[in-house]
Amino acid sequence: MMYKSWWKILASVFVLYTVVGGLLIKVPTLPILHESIRNLYFHVPMWFAMIVIYTVSVVYSIKYLISNDEKQDLIAVEAINVGLIFGFIGLSTGMIWAKFTWGDYWPNDPKLNSAAISTLMYLAYVVLRSSIDEEQKRAKISAVYNIFAYPIMVVLLFVLPRLTDSLHPGNGGNPGFGTYDLDSNMRLVFYPAVLGWILISVWMMTIRYRIRILENKNNQIN
Amino acid sequence: MKKFISFLSMMFISALLFAQDSKVEMADELRKSGKIYVVVTVMLLLFLAFIIYLFTIDKRLKKIEKGK
Numbered sequence: 001m002m003y004k005s006w007w008k009i010l011a012s013v014f015v016l017y018t019v020v021g022g023l024l025i026k027v028p029t030l031p032i033l034h035e036s037i038r039n040l041y042f043h044v045p046m047w048f049a050m051i052v053i054y055t056v057s058v059v060y061s062i063k064y065l066i067s068n069d070e071k072q073d074l075i076a077v078e079a080i081n082v083g084l085i086f087g088f089i090g091l092s093t094g095m096i097w098a099k100f101t102w103g104d105y106w107p108n109d110p111k112l113n114s115a116a117i118s119t120l121m122y123l124a125y126v127v128l129r130s131s132i133d134e135e136q137k138r139a140k141i142s143a144v145y146n147i148f149a150y151p152i153m154v155v156l157l158f159v160l161p162r163l164t165d166s167l168h169p170g171n172g173g174n175p176g177f178g179t180y181d182l183d184s185n186m187r188l189v190f191y192p193a194v195l196g197w198i199l200i201s202v203w204m205m206t207i208r209y210r211i212r213i214l215e216n217k218n219n220q221i222n
Numbered sequence: 223m224k225k226f227i228s229f230l231s232m233m234f235i236s237a238l239l240f241a242q243d244s245k246v247e248m249a250d251e252l253r254k255s256g257k258i259y260v261v262v263t264v265m266l267l268l269f270l271a272f273i274i275y276l277f278t279i280d281k282r283l284k285k286i287e288k289g290k
Contacts, residue, residue: 003284012273019265023258029246203276210283 002206007199014196018042021189028183032101039097041189045197046090047115051157053083053201054122058150061143071213073139076146077129078208080122082201087119102167111168114156121149121156 022041030037057079064072094112095105106112128145132138161171252258 005280008277008280012277015273016266016269019269020262023262023265024253027248029248031246034247035249200276203280207276207279207283210287214283214286 011196011199014192018189018193025185041193043093045193046086048194049197049201050083050086052198053079061146064143074212079205082205109167110164111161111166111171118153118156
């Protein structure tokens with residue numbers, strides 16, 4: 001599966017389609033948002049990809065604890081490394097969008113703050129790993145950390161912001177993209193964008209994982 | 223260099239912002255003049271380059287993996 005290329009081609013087609021469709025297909029005319037509503041096709045899929053890749057990571061962390069197979073630990077690490085990239089892209093694209101719709105790069109909004117905290121939490125995972133030299137211990141401790149971090153990330157992103165008011169759609173009485181989604185034109189681009197970016201993130205993870213495996217093989221020869 | 227580029231892009235984005243009225247204005251002009259296709263082409267090239275880059279890395283990896 002990892003070495004097959006059909007899903008990589010599928011991901012490419014989806015992402016390239018969203019570039020064309022995302023710019024050309026009609027969008028609803030809304031105040032404040034104007035043409036920037038098209039960011040939905042590019043900003044939101046980053047977060048979808050991040051959440052999916054973190055889910056992959058936690059699954060492999062659990063698998064590692066059951067089997068003690070080092071390869072599964074490597075998948076968990078590389079999934080988090082890729083998830084962090086998407087998290088940072090999500091944060092920065094969100095900041096630009098926020099500046100031009102809410103008037104500030106970082107309005108102190110619960111959704112933004114909790115997204116930042118959850119990203120920091122996964123950064124801490126990387127720091128934790130690099131601080132332990134002994135391989136098995138490192139794998140085990142970071143797997144346990146990952147299993148705890150995951151539900152906290154879900155709560156931070158999807159539960160806490162909903163309990164208070166937030167500017168961000170989908171929180172505190174603010175409708176999600178469901179309202180724009182009523183526009184079937186937008187769905188036509190949004191869903192392929194999400195799927196395409198999820199596949200791209202998985203692809204990036206498998207590339208990093210394969211490099212790791214090769215590195216490990218090289219290190220063993222001595 | 224990175225800072226300079228991000229500064230330039232911010233300038234460009236804010237210039238676009240100030241061009242907007244209080245009415246719900248969309249980029250109709252850009253579409254009418256056909257200039258939107260320039261943007262589409264540029265972005266398409268950008269993403270295509272990114273994907274081709276990923277494919278070449280994948281290919282090289284496959285070669286190394288087989289060599290082992």
